[in-house]
Structure formats: C-alpha cells, structure tokens
Amino acid sequence: MMKKQYGLGLRSAYAEQLLSKNQDIDWLEVHAENYFNPHSYDYHLLKRIAEHSPISVHGVGLSLGSTDPLNQHHLEKLKALIDDVNPFIVSEHLSWSSVNGRYYNDLLPLPYTEECLALFISRVNQAQDFLGRQLLIENPSAYLAYHESHIHEPEFLNQLVQATGCGLLLDINNVYVSGHNLAWDTKAYFEQLNINAVKEIHLAGFTPKVIGDRTVLIDSHNQKVHQEVWQLYRYFQLHFTNTIPTLIEWDSDFPELSVLINEVNSAKGIDQSLSEVSCA
Amino acid sequence: MLKQLQLRFAESLNRENNLIGNDLAANALSAEESIQIYQNNYVLSLSEALSATYPTVEKLVGEDYFKHCAKAFVLQYGHNQGDLNLFGEGFNTFLQAQEALNALPYLPDIALLDWHIEQTAGQAIPTSTFSIADLQSITAEQLGNTVLHLAPHQSLLASEIPLFTIYQMVQHDQVEQVELEQHDHILLTKQANFEVQIEQVSATAFAFLKHSQQGLPLGQLPADCLAELEPLLGDAIQHQRISHFSFASPIGESHDANL
Known part of the structure; x- marks a missing residue:
C-alpha cells in the first residue's frame, strides 16, 4: 500500500525556507491565483520548489457556482499554471464569488437546489473539459443557509461527483465549522458523503467569535487546528479511511514554519496511533 | 431564480439593501449578522491586496487610516476580475478625492508610484539584447518612420512634485522639509533579482523614452529630443531600454522589423 502523503500550504512567507528539500513534507499546495x-x-x-516537491493547485477565484459565464481569461491563466507546474491535484470550491461581472473574493454560499446543482455540474464539466483533467471540489464553511436549500450538502456533492466525474476535497475544519454554525451532525455528514470520491483532506484553524449570545466559528486559517477538529479527523480516519493525502492550511498571521511542521506531525501522530491500535 | 438570489446577496455585501434576509433560513444569527461575516471577509481580502500593493501609502497614513481608506475604496469600486493581482488600479485618484488627506498633497503620486512598482515587477525581462548593430539595416529614408519600442520591464512616471525625493525619504524614515514646486521624471526598471530600480531621468530623456513607449516614429520626436538624439539613443541602447524597432505604417500603426 502506498504511504500516506502529508502536505502544507505554500505561502510566500515560507517559500524561501522551502526552497531546500530539508523539511519532512511530502507535498506543497499553492493558491492558483497567487x-x-x-x-x-x-x-x-514556485518553479524552483516544484523541481523537488510535488505540487497541488488550489483555486479560490474561479467562481464555479456563479450564474455569470465562467471567466475564460481566468481559466486560461489556471491552465497555463497547471501546464507549467504539472500538479498532481487541482481543486476548487463549492461556492460562488462573482455576479454581473463584480468579484467578491470570498467563498460565498450556494443554495442546494436542483437549479444550482445543474448549473454547478455544467460549470465543473466546462472547467474539466478545458483543463483536460479532474477537479476536486471542496466543501465550504458556512455561516448561513437558504430557505430553498433542500438537498443536504453531502448529497449535493455526491450528485456532482456522479454527474461530472470530479473528485472531492474534504475540509474537515469546514465540516466542523459549518456543523457548529448551522447545527449539523458532523458525523452524519461523513456517513452521507461518497468517501471513495475524496482525494484530499484539508485541516486548518478557526476563530470563535461571540455575536450576541452565540459563538460563531469563523474559518480563519490563522491558528492551530483546534482539538475538536483533530477529534473529528481522528473519527474520520478510524471509521472511514486513513489513506487520503492530508494538508495543513495557514493563510494569515503566519507563525514560524516549525509551528506548521508540528501541525503536520500532529496529523501523522494521529494516523500512527490509529495504525498501532489496528495492529494490536 | 439563482441569478436573482446572487444579485440580492451582492447588494447586501455592497450595503445597498438587506433583501437577502428573506432568503435565509432561521439561524441563531440574524440575516444581518450572517451577511456581516461574509462582508468582513470580502472587504478584508481586498484590503489586504491593497495593502500589499501600496506599502508606501500605508506607511505614510498609518495602518488604521489605510484600513479605513481601503474599506471605502472596496465598497465604492469593488473588483471586476477574479485575479487579486489586478486589483487596486485608480487608488491614487480615490485618495486625491479624500478631503481628509489634503494635508498630504503628495500622497496620490506616491500611490501611483507604488502601483507602477508592482506593475513593473510583474513584467517580463526581454531574453534577447538589442544593440546598435540592430539599427544598421535602417536606411536614411526609413529613419523618420522608425519606431523604437521601450522594453516591457520598464515604466515611466512624471510627477509635478519631487516624487523621487519624497519616496526615498519615506523609505529611509528621513523626514525633511521639501519644496513641492519641483517636477520629477522617473524611470522604473525591473532587475534580474526581481527588484525594481527607481531612478530620476532628465526631462529630455523622459520625453524620448515616453515617445518610444507610445509607439511614435522618430520623425515625430520633439525638437529637444532630436537635438540630443545620438546620446539619448546611445544611452537607451546601452541600458537595454529599447527592446526592438518597427516601421510606422502610413496610417500611423507600426509593424515589427526586428524582434
């Protein structure tokens, strides 16, 4: 069986340190638009790093769920990057970020309806055809839900996979954040999801924010993975699969690189402890 | 229906109305509170992009006031492309319109310089060098119709204040009294190490290079440039400021003669 891979988000704050392959990191992931x-x-x-490290490309600006036509210029730039660095994974988000030509540079929530599913299927097909490869689609973190949403998010993703052949990027922090904010059962989310389609896992930190008498979790990517998310990761590894490449994201308030390496080692430690349990 | 929902969502992000509230399922947060989270993310991501593009402006006005300006700019103009690297053009004009910044009359030009630095840093450096020998095929009859092209890794900026001096002072934290009634002509050049060199050039050299940047034929050079054509051309070629030449067509366009 192939050894499980552990990756890190490549941000410019760390790029020069990652030029030499002396970190115990299996691969690096870049935000495409950067x-x-x-x-x-x-x-x-990036080109120098890609000489010794596998790269994955994670898009945040394609706005696949927008009712605007796909931005061909954006797609062309994405394809040029992909053709040049030859990533082993390319991913985007289950979200939208533009309408009527104005871009909001955030991962905005979609209503989970048949109309939206048909549109999203069409856009993913279009993008995959143009790029000539499979996309992974990441589950978003959510702070609201729409009245008209009547398809559960995992089912929406499953139907998307079935219709397009895309894969899934499972962000376990996002599952936890959305589960907390919208009162979902996070474990049931995993049970409903087509786990065979999951090709990558993301882990990141959230920020609790008190609004009125409630605490909302913000998907901030600026701190360590919270204990509750590690527990959910452990649950997923134990009950579903522990072979999916797993990546630590950290996007602002950057600490020393060693802090991120420790987070990667924490993920490895959980997997190691589960392996020992299963061997015992 | 989805289009209308996205438009309502966008109007809420732009603070035009909060009609999206009618589309939201009951949640512990109010519609306004939920939308506020997305609005914060949207404003923050674009403000951070502005901060990265305009470091000298931020240094001059301070982090808090920069955030205030950035938020106002984001909400007023938004962004019309998915690529954040292309966000922020026109911030100098926006700053010029802010009455609270009247005490810093040089700020819009500093913003323009920040913008030029970032744009120049993103240009390709020509891989081939252009030499005086490349011009030897031009006949005397063709000379007036010849267009010299400014190399793409350079840009030009004229200012009606001593912009270079002020910029250098800000970079070195050396605040001194400056007479604002001086013009400046600045040439920016991307270096092989990806840094951008900023230098003052004479008004005549600036006019010569600007003429090239605009794709105009040598026959239309201003008289002061024509008078110094030989040293101007020699200097431009020596410093690789010209990438190639072409000949202007009768209707004023040009076609490449040497790439």
Missing part, C-alpha cells in the same frame, strides 16, 4: 503571473518572484520560487 501564481497567475509567470514573471513574478513568487512564480520563480
């Missing part, structure tokens, strides 16, 4: 200019310094560093 590398759309092949003449930038960041791109230059």
Whole structure:
C-alpha cells in the first residue's frame, strides 16, 4: 500500500525556507491565483520548489457556482499554471464569488437546489473539459443557509461527483465549522458523503467569535487546528479511511514554519496511533 | 431564480439593501449578522491586496487610516476580475478625492508610484539584447518612420512634485522639509533579482523614452529630443531600454522589423 502523503500550504512567507528539500513534507499546495503571473518572484520560487516537491493547485477565484459565464481569461491563466507546474491535484470550491461581472473574493454560499446543482455540474464539466483533467471540489464553511436549500450538502456533492466525474476535497475544519454554525451532525455528514470520491483532506484553524449570545466559528486559517477538529479527523480516519493525502492550511498571521511542521506531525501522530491500535 | 438570489446577496455585501434576509433560513444569527461575516471577509481580502500593493501609502497614513481608506475604496469600486493581482488600479485618484488627506498633497503620486512598482515587477525581462548593430539595416529614408519600442520591464512616471525625493525619504524614515514646486521624471526598471530600480531621468530623456513607449516614429520626436538624439539613443541602447524597432505604417500603426 502506498504511504500516506502529508502536505502544507505554500505561502510566500515560507517559500524561501522551502526552497531546500530539508523539511519532512511530502507535498506543497499553492493558491492558483497567487501564481497567475509567470514573471513574478513568487512564480520563480514556485518553479524552483516544484523541481523537488510535488505540487497541488488550489483555486479560490474561479467562481464555479456563479450564474455569470465562467471567466475564460481566468481559466486560461489556471491552465497555463497547471501546464507549467504539472500538479498532481487541482481543486476548487463549492461556492460562488462573482455576479454581473463584480468579484467578491470570498467563498460565498450556494443554495442546494436542483437549479444550482445543474448549473454547478455544467460549470465543473466546462472547467474539466478545458483543463483536460479532474477537479476536486471542496466543501465550504458556512455561516448561513437558504430557505430553498433542500438537498443536504453531502448529497449535493455526491450528485456532482456522479454527474461530472470530479473528485472531492474534504475540509474537515469546514465540516466542523459549518456543523457548529448551522447545527449539523458532523458525523452524519461523513456517513452521507461518497468517501471513495475524496482525494484530499484539508485541516486548518478557526476563530470563535461571540455575536450576541452565540459563538460563531469563523474559518480563519490563522491558528492551530483546534482539538475538536483533530477529534473529528481522528473519527474520520478510524471509521472511514486513513489513506487520503492530508494538508495543513495557514493563510494569515503566519507563525514560524516549525509551528506548521508540528501541525503536520500532529496529523501523522494521529494516523500512527490509529495504525498501532489496528495492529494490536 | 439563482441569478436573482446572487444579485440580492451582492447588494447586501455592497450595503445597498438587506433583501437577502428573506432568503435565509432561521439561524441563531440574524440575516444581518450572517451577511456581516461574509462582508468582513470580502472587504478584508481586498484590503489586504491593497495593502500589499501600496506599502508606501500605508506607511505614510498609518495602518488604521489605510484600513479605513481601503474599506471605502472596496465598497465604492469593488473588483471586476477574479485575479487579486489586478486589483487596486485608480487608488491614487480615490485618495486625491479624500478631503481628509489634503494635508498630504503628495500622497496620490506616491500611490501611483507604488502601483507602477508592482506593475513593473510583474513584467517580463526581454531574453534577447538589442544593440546598435540592430539599427544598421535602417536606411536614411526609413529613419523618420522608425519606431523604437521601450522594453516591457520598464515604466515611466512624471510627477509635478519631487516624487523621487519624497519616496526615498519615506523609505529611509528621513523626514525633511521639501519644496513641492519641483517636477520629477522617473524611470522604473525591473532587475534580474526581481527588484525594481527607481531612478530620476532628465526631462529630455523622459520625453524620448515616453515617445518610444507610445509607439511614435522618430520623425515625430520633439525638437529637444532630436537635438540630443545620438546620446539619448546611445544611452537607451546601452541600458537595454529599447527592446526592438518597427516601421510606422502610413496610417500611423507600426509593424515589427526586428524582434
């Protein structure tokens, strides 16, 4: 069986340190839009890093769920990046971020309806056809739900997989955040999801924010993975599969690289402890 | 229906109304509170992009006031492309319209310089060098119709204040009295190490390079540039400021003669 892979989000704060392959990290993931200019310094560093480290490309701006047509210029830049760095995974989000040509640069929530599913299927097909490869679609973190949503998110994703052949990127922090904010059963989420389609796992930190008499969890990616998310990760590994490549994300308020390496080691530690349990 | 829902959501993000509230399922948070989270994320991501593009402006006005300006700019103009690297053009004009910044009359030009630095840093450096020998095929009859092209890794910025001096002072935290009634002509050049070199050039050299940047034929050069054509051309070629030449067509367009 192939060894499980552990990755880290490559951010410019760490790029120079990651130029040499002396960290125990199996792969690095970049936000696609940060590398759309092949003449930038960041791109230059990425090319050097890609000489020794596998790369995955994670898009945040394609706005697949928008009712606007797909931005062809954006797709072309994404394809140029993919063709140049040859990532082993390319992913995007179950979200939208633009309407009537105005971009909001956030992962905005979609209503889970047949109309939205048909649109999203069409967009994923279009993107996969243009890119000539499979996309993974990541579950979002949510702070609201729509009246008209009547398909559960895992079922929506399952139907998307079935119709397009795309894969899934399961963000366990997002499952926890949405579960808390919208009172979902997070374990039932896993049971409903087509786990065979999951090709990558994300883990990140959230920020609790008190609003009125409630605490809302914000998917902030600026701190360590919370204990509750580690527990959910452990549950997923134990009850479903422990072979899916797992990546730590950290997008602002950057600590020393060693802090992120420790987070990767925490994920490894959980998997190791589960292996020992299963061997005992 | 989905289109209308997304439009209502966008109007809420833009603070035009909060009609999206009618679309939201009951939640412990009010519609306004839920939308506020998304609005915060949207404003924050674009404000951070502005901060990365305009570091000198932020240094001059301070982090808090920069955030205030950035938020107002984001909400007023938004962003019309998915690529954050392209966000922020026109921030200098926005700053110029802020009455509270009248005490910093140089700020819009500093913003423009920040913008030029970032744009120049993102340009390709030509891989081939252009030499005086490349011009030898041009006949005397063709000379007036010849267009020299400014290399793409350079840009030009003219200012009616001593912009270079002020920029250097801010970079080195050396605040001194400056006479604002001085013009400046600045050439920016991306270096092989990805840094951008900023230098002052003479008004004549600026006019010559600007002429090239605009794709105009040598026959239309201003008289002061024509008078110094030989040293201007020699300097431009020596410093790789010209990437190639072409000949202007009779209707004013040009076609490449040497790439």
